Amino acid sequence: MFFTKNIIRNLVIVAVLCIVYSCSYAQIQDSTRPSRVSAASAALGQDTLVSYIVKKVESYSFKIKRDQSTIKRDIKVAPIKEALPSIKKTLDAFSKRLNEKGRPMNLRGLNTSEIILQENSDRLLDLQSTLNDYFNTLVLDNISLKQIRKDKLLRTYVSDTSLRNQMQSIIQNAIELDSTQKSILAKVTVLKNKVSVILLQSNDIISEIKYLTANVKIRMWGQEDESIFEDRPSEYNQSLTAITLSSLYINAKVLGNYLSNKWDSISFAFLLFVFIVFWCYSNIRRVKKMPEAKEVLAQVFFLKRSVFAACLMVFFTYLPFFFQNSQMSFLHTCELLRLISLSYLLYPFLSKSFKPIWFIFCLLWLYLALDDLLLDPALAERWMLIIADILLIIICIKILKNINDIFIKVANSPATKPLVIFCMAISFLSLLFNISGRPTLAKILGVTAIQSLFIGITLKVFSTIVIESIYLQSEAYKESKFSEFINFKILQHRLKKFLWFVAIIVWGISLLIDFDLYAFESNRFNLFLNANRAIGNMNFTYASVAIFIGIIWLSSIISSIVNFFFNQQRSKDVIKKNTIGSMMLLIRLAIWSIGFIIAVAAAGIPLDKISIMLGALGVGIGFGLQNITNNLVSGIILAFERPIQIGDHIEIGNKAGVVDEIGVRSSKIKSFDGSDIIVPNGDFLSQHVINWTKQDRRKRLNFVIGVSYDSNLNSVKEIIEKTIEANENVLKENPPIILVHDFGASAINIDVFFWVEDLFIANSTKTRVMIEVYDNLIKNKIVIPYPIVTVLQENKETDNKEVSDTK
DSSP states (O other), X not given: XXXXXXXXXXXXXXXXXXXXXXXXXXXXXXHHSOBOOOHHHHHHOHHHHHHHHHHHHHHHHHHHHHHHHHHTTHHHHHHHHHHHHHHHHHHHHXXXXXXXXXXXXXXXXXXXXXXXXXXXXXXXXXHHHHHHHHHHHHHHHHHHHHHHHHOGGGGBOOSOHHHHHHHHHHHHHHHHHHHHHHHHHHHHHHHHHHHHHHHHHHHHHHHHHHHHHHHHHHHTTSOOSOOTTTOOGGGSSSOHHHHHHHHHHHHHHXXXXXXXXXXXXXXXXXXXXXXXXXXXXXXXXXXXXXXTHHHHHTTOSHHHHOHHHHHHHHHHHHGGGGSSSOOHHHHHHHHHHHHHHHHHHHGGGBOTTTHHHHHHHHHHHHHHHHHHTOSSOOHHHHHHHHHHHHHHHHHHHHHHHTGGGSBSSSOOOTTHHHHHHHHHXXXXXXXXXXXXXOHHHHHHHHHHHHHHHHHHHHHHXXXXXXXXXXXXXXXXXXXXXXXXHHOHHHHHHHHHHHHHHHHHHHHHHHHHHHTTOHHHHHHHHHHHHHSOEEETTEEEOHHHHHHHHHHHHHHHHHHHHHHHHHSOOOOSSOOOOOHHHHTHHHHHHHHHHHHHHHHHHHHTOOHHHHHHHHHHHHHHHHHTOHHHHHHHHHHXXXXXXXXXXXXXXXXXXXXXXXXXXXXXXXXXXXOTTSOEEXXXXXXXXXXXXXXXXXXXXXXXXXXXXXXXXXXOHHHHHHHHHHHHHHOTTBOSSSOOEEEEEEEOSSSEEEEEEEEESOGGGHHHHHHHHHHHHHHHHHHTTOOOOOOOEEEEEEETTTTEEEEEEEO
């Protein structure tokens, strides 16, 4: 029995081993050769499975080709490898310069170094972003590639040899592509690490330069060097010539890099320049063809001298304002080109004694602008600055002594004297600070002194050119509606005030740039504008208030322009009804409404705050704004119902005239004696209005004439009818009506009625008809009697009455 149990147990073990072996053998067979169609596949059908595999093969082939094209982007990595050594070399050079013993870089050198390093840092960030994008793309491609390799469908046995070869090719390509991707990922990772290390070094140097810049700005107010008479040349690293050449090279490189990324702004500014040149040329050409060209051009100086030079000066004046945080090398380049064009424009208008002074002034500006670009200090630089300050002070004294003899024909500006005094004072301070051992502050003040005077002259000429260009436009097209709109005689005074305001702002900004305070002050101003403020529960910023007011102001200007160009403009002889002008109220209301909505959205004012404002406005209306609201609502009603239109002849109360303008709150009536009557819109709805031209412009006229009792009334009627019908202004379709009015004391009174086509000629036509009727009646011996008065006189002595007739 024990033997039997052992036999059974052994048989069970052998059976289990056989089952395990058969399963293992089946798995080995599946892994070594393509599997046959499964039961499920057989159920689907061989054709359906092949079609599904074909679609899979096409999809995988497309993915592999796309990944292979991504691999080819490795070409873009090569420029990064080539760019890193030059960037690293630049950083090492700056690091070495900062660690050198001797005098540190001056303020301009530190600012220029920060610009160059910041550009390199921005470039490194771009390279880092490119590498990160490339790395992430490779990782995602590798993940999808692994899914392709794991797809068992590619190992399914199919009878089609071509399809089977394609499946095997996809597997092989996926294995090779996976290996290539891993290799490139390793290279990109190494390159990313290098870029990160260099970027970290760049940021460290930028932080050190910012610290040194702040330190220089603090130290420049104290004595940073010995007196110029005690200073030693051995303490300076380079000569003035070497510093000048290297500074020019570096500034040229900085300028090229700066302008390479500003082509969009440069292009827009240049297109504006082309438009200004074309505009001025066309106006001057048109004026020269006019009979009074000589008188008109006598008021023009700079544009008559040279349109191109004047426009070029304007171009280099406004060009820096198209760029944010303009670099000093760029500013001085624009100023140099502006000085050349300005000298060409001013030369004929300078007096003979001031022409050499202007030449010396230009040389001084050229040196101080060059000195402002030097990146390292030099002892000779301090001595040259002393000479420049002394010469500038002498020029200022010369100008003050002969301030009325500077220009010929061109009027002096009232700001000339204070500007020259300011320049002389700043130059004197620069001289003192330089001698006492404050070269940085002395250099800043010296450049600021000559810049203040140069910018003042520039803005004077710029303003004159602007006024001259608008004057030429008004004269060239003085018969056009645009010239009537700008009305140069009135605009000139306003424009001068506006240009004065702009000039003061530009002059102040230029001084801040020269003092190297523009960035600091602009940040403070931005913080002031954007700081959150509160009134009760309402939060706001001054920037949002300024935006709101600015858009509302712009809406009012657009409304005025639209109203002017489309409103009724009366001629001296004829007043016609204008339907378009009557719609101006609706158009202006639409402009105001759209402007208000845009202003609210731009200022970021919440709608719940608007509801509070409207609620407060409702309270105001309830207390004291009833009349204003009544007139505003009445204006809207007039715009929609249109009981009156611009050009209508109306009577309201005891006032009569022609509707000249329909406004939002009030309307204007032009009376027949030439006065303007302002009528609140509410009166047009609350009072009786007689509109003589609501339907048409025809009007019925009448007059009364008396004939003697001896006259033949039928003959009189016939004569009057023929006379009226002969007048060309009398309507023929409405024949005149002649009626016997009454029997007067000395004559039979006859009423005459007739119609005229236009209300405007009613009075003149009536006068003419009455004269013609009178002449024809007299010609036909119809007597028009004088009034007869009978006077009775009583004689008390005789009690007799005497009757006498008098005419």
